[in-house]
Amino acid sequence: MPTLYALKPAFQDRLRPLVGKLAAMGVTANGITILAALLSVAAGTAVATLPDWRAPLFLIPITLFVRMALNAIDGMLAREHGQASTLGMYLNEICDVVADLALILPFAGFAQFGAWSVVAFAIAAALTEFAGVLGIAAGVGRNYAGPFGKSDRALALGVVAVLAGAGLWPEAIAPLVFPAMATLTLLTAINRIRAGLIGRTG
Secondary structure (H helix, E strand, O other), X not given: OOOHHHHHHHHHHHHHHHHHHHHHOOOOHHHHHHHHHHXXXXXXXXXXXXXXXXXXXXXXXXXXXXXXXXXXXXXXXXXXXXXXXXXXXXXXXHHHHHHHHHHHHHHHHOOOXXXXXXXXHHHHHHHHHHHHHHHHHOOOOOOOOOOOOXXXXXXXXHHHHHHHHOOOOOOOOHHHHHHHHHHHHHHHHHHHHHHHHOOOOO
């Protein structure tokens, strides 16, 4: 099923000159991976703790875009500049889940969305990435099947953050947002498991 992940090669092409310069400077893929996670944790902490919650919410889409770029950069450094490692694989997967949780869970503090539905979305996101990683153990490679993969979740969460920060969520719709995203994310996990069982990587 097509997802925003299909746009990744074009995005990488635009970043390739920068990646070459970073590699020449000695920047490591693992360092970029950790930076992306720390940036996400910082943004999530700001949303969760600052008293004026609307302004920090606008950090979410900015952080998500920067994180997407950093994720592309660390992958290209690993693959194209000889930095791939087992440690890097662990860091990449673990830091992605940490970053997801850091950016999703602060929304549990906003009554209009419902804490449990936000937590459900966070759990579903982690399970989906776990299902994707298990494709390696199944012998078919890391699985990126949709319909609501990491890039799609990032786009949706960014839109939620902007609309919430602008105070534009109608009260009748807000409680449905995170249950809908959790449902799509669980469907993605199921699709990744099914794709792994029949030998596809998405």
